[in-house]
Structures are given as structure tokens and as C-alpha cells.
Amino acid sequence: MLLETYLKNNNTNIRQMHIVSGIPETTVRGINKRDFSKWSVTHFDAIARTVGKERHVVMQELEALKEQADNFAPLGRYNLENRRYIGNKNKLLNWISDLIDAHTEGNSFFDVFAGTGVVSKEMLGKYDSFIMNDFLFSNNIIYKAFFSNDSFDSNKLLSRQEEFNRIITNKEDDDYFSDNFGGKFFSVHDAKVIGEIRTRIEKDKSLTEKERAILIASLIYSSDKIANTVGHYDAYRKKVQIADRFKFELVNPLDTSSKDIQIFREDSNELVRKISADVAFIDPPYNSRQYSRFYHVLEGIAKWDKPELGGVAMKPPAENMSDYSRSSAPKVFDDLIQNLDVKYIVVTYNNTYKSKSSSSKNKITHDEILESLNKVGKTKSFEMPFQFFNAGKTDLKDHKEFVFITEVGK
Numbered sequence: 001m002l003l004e005t006y007l008k009n010n011n012t013n014i015r016q017m018h019i020v021s022g023i024p025e026t027t028v029r030g031i032n033k034r035d036f037s038k039w040s041v042t043h044f045d046a047i048a049r050t051v052g053k054e055r056h057v058v059m060q061e062l063e064a065l066k067e068q069a070d071n072f073a074p075l076g077r078y079n080l081e082n083r084r085y086i087g088n089k090n091k092l093l094n095w096i097s098d099l100i101d102a103h104t105e106g107n108s109f110f111d112v113f114a115g116t117g118v119v120s121k122e123m124l125g126k127y128d129s130f131i132m133n134d135f136l137f138s139n140n141i142i143y144k145a146f147f148s149n150d151s152f153d154s155n156k157l158l159s160r161q162e163e164f165n166r167i168i169t170n171k172e173d174d175d176y177f178s179d180n181f182g183g184k185f186f187s188v189h190d191a192k193v194i195g196e197i198r199t200r201i202e203k204d205k206s207l208t209e210k211e212r213a214i215l216i217a218s219l220i221y222s223s224d225k226i227a228n229t230v231g232h233y234d235a236y237r238k239k240v241q242i243a244d245r246f247k248f249e250l251v252n253p254l255d256t257s258s259k260d261i262q263i264f265r266e267d268s269n270e271l272v273r274k275i276s277a278d279v280a281f282i283d284p285p286y287n288s289r290q291y292s293r294f295y296h297v298l299e300g301i302a303k304w305d306k307p308e309l310g311g312v313a314m315k316p317p318a319e320n321m322s323d324y325s326r327s328s329a330p331k332v333f334d335d336l337i338q339n340l341d342v343k344y345i346v347v348t349y350n351n352t353y354k355s356k357s358s359s360s361k362n363k364i365t366h367d368e369i370l371e372s373l374n375k376v377g378k379t380k381s382f383e384m385p386f387q388f389f390n391a392g393k394t395d396l397k398d399h400k401e402f403v404f405i406t407e408v409g410k
Helices: 002-009 014-021 025-033 041-051 055-070 090-103 118-122 137-146 154-164 176-181 188-203 209-226 296-303 329-338 366-374
Strands: 108-111 129-133 260-264 279-282 344-350 377-385 400-408
Touching (some): 002 041, 014 025, 014 041, 041 055, 090 118, 090 344, 090 377, 137 260, 154 209, 188 209, 209 296, 344 366, 366 377
Parallel strands (some): 108 279, 129 260, 279 344
Antiparallel strands (some): 344 400, 377 400
16 A cells, blocks of 8 residues: 555645546556556556655665565564454455445445454445444454554564463452353463453553553454354253363554544444445345344454343343344344445345344345345346355355445436
8 A cells, every 4th residue: 555655744645646547446546456556657656646756766766665664574473364254254354345346435434333343444445435333242352452643662563462471360340251252262370361451451540542452452362263153142052071272372453544434332333424435345244143243252352341240151241232133133234235335335134034043044135135126226236155154054055245336316
């Protein structure tokens, strides 16, 4: 994203370079993703005309900017996509990205149900501004850790990593985490360490908001890596010997210095009434599984409010329950679509309508999706065969993922 950063530093952008130079916008974005050493003289001349400088000055400034970017070294082990999450789009990113490239245009991207955030990450080289939203506390803190362009002290964070990995027993924590999750989702020792780390982060008043987010996100990733689950926290594996395996390792924040990033944790149907963008990406919950229940342990780490827990899986009282996982899903989806202020709407969904597991069955039919989208514009649909994760009950043949793209007002 060297070109995009340089243009922003000179108070312009990719769209303006396209207008000034006459080079197609898709070509300019291709230059932005290409290695600096492969740019041609024509490219440098076009950049020079856009920013109003001599070519040799532009080349010198770009060289300096590239050196600065090369110094943005990885901080830790975990990248954004290195977590387990039901319905994540990791394996579909190239397909989705290519479709968005081919059938939309614009400078701003609204990730309405951002989930793991990997779709927004994939789009970083294509848009100037991003709006990310999700109702989970854990996802919100992860977005702040990876995407916010606030500054942070790498040495301070590395020092905390060393400190946390020297922890043998808890000194600050009250055993809440180990009493509830030790011997279930984690070994008793690992649960004590996780609780101790989270308590120390909470009490550390020297941390900036960004540093605090990075440490909590790192604890979430490090905990999820060794959790005794099959990818979610609706249950834990029983009759297994849980070893002490926890190691605290940092996440790698993204370089978003050239981007305008807004991060929300709001009801999507309320937020769309206050937000405008060029492209809205909508990947709502598909079925009755409530994400706030599936990932309650990680939500607890993020919030650290220590509610009373119950049941086999030690869940808190129900909250953050999505209407998209209920019978009202078609109605709330239609309300969302009718109130979006965007040029293009991109919706992803699948075809798990005939699942043997009632919790896996889709809540919105394809006809209902198309009916809502066609009210606001012209819609194209695309499909791809895809083998999804299941826990064993869902035997679905001919499974497909679908992308619907609507040009609003057409």
C-alpha cells in the first residue's frame, strides 16, 4: 500500500490519480499492490502529475517512505486470521475480493458484521476509509488491536510479554477464571495464568487504549490457541487429560496509517441509519447459533466483568442475542437493506436449508434475500461450492456459498 500512503501524505488519493493521469482506477490499485521495484517510469510520471512534484522528488520521497514501511516489523506470533471462528471467510477471500473488484467501485468500505475482520483486512489496499462493526466485545477489542491507527510502544508490549511468560502462579487475580474454567476449557494452571494476566492488564494504568487492546487481543489469541474445544465454547472436550500448554504471544497489528478507520460495537440495524459509505459488506449470522454464547469465554476475557456462570459450559446470563439467529431474521434483514446509505451492497450467505441439525438451518431464504435487495437496486448473484466446518450432525451435500451484489438505485 506504498502508493496509497504516499498519495494520502500529499493530500490526494487513488481516485484522484486516476482522474489526473487517465490511468484506469483498477490499474492504479494494481500499482498500489505491486512491488515498488516493478513500477515503471510512466507510473512515476503519473504520480508526479497527481501530487504536483518533479519525478525525481517523488522517487526520493517514495524510497524514504518504503524504508519507513520496511521498519514496521512484526510484533508477535499471531496475525488477524490465526483464530478459530465459525463462519469465517478465510478460504473465500480471493473469490469475494475478485467479485467486489469486478462489480463495485468507491473509496469507503462498511463491514457491517465484521466477524474476524479478515474481509476488511483483504480490502485494505482498495479503499481509503473503513467502518467496522460487530456486537461481540472480543471482536471489537481485536479490531482496535489490529486496525486502529493509534500509536503504541513496541518495547513496552514486548516487556509485558516477557513478564507474563514468567508467571508461575497468580498474585493479583481472585481465581475467578481458574475456578470457572480450569479443568474444563484449560488446565487449572493455565487458567490461573490467564486470569492473572488479564487482571494485571486491567490494573496497568500506564497502557494507552491501543496497547491495552493489543494485550487483551493477544491474550484472547493465546488462550484460544490451546483451549480444550472443537473451535467454539458451547462445550469442552471431556475425558481428556488437559496439559499445561499456555504461552502468551503478541498479535501483529496492521499498518493502517494511511487509512481512516472507524470501529463500532452497535446493533447493525441502528448503525446503518447513521452511516454512509460506497460499499457495504454484509455477512450476517446464518442460523440459530448465537455467537455471544459460542464464544462466551473469549467475551469474558474481553469484558472482564466476572458475571455469575452456570451450566456445563459455564455460560453467563444471555446477552447480545442476535435477531438474525431468530425467526425474525428476514424482517430485520429487510429493515437493514432498506436503511443502508450506500452505492453497492454485497451480501454473503449459504444454502444450509436442508441440514439435519435444526441449529444449522438458515434463517433467511434466498428468495427473501433477493426480494429485499431488489427493492433497492439491480442484483447479481454468484455461487461457489464450499465445504464448511461442522461438528458431525450436519450432513449436507452440494453445499454452496453465495454472493449477492446490488447496485443501489439501478
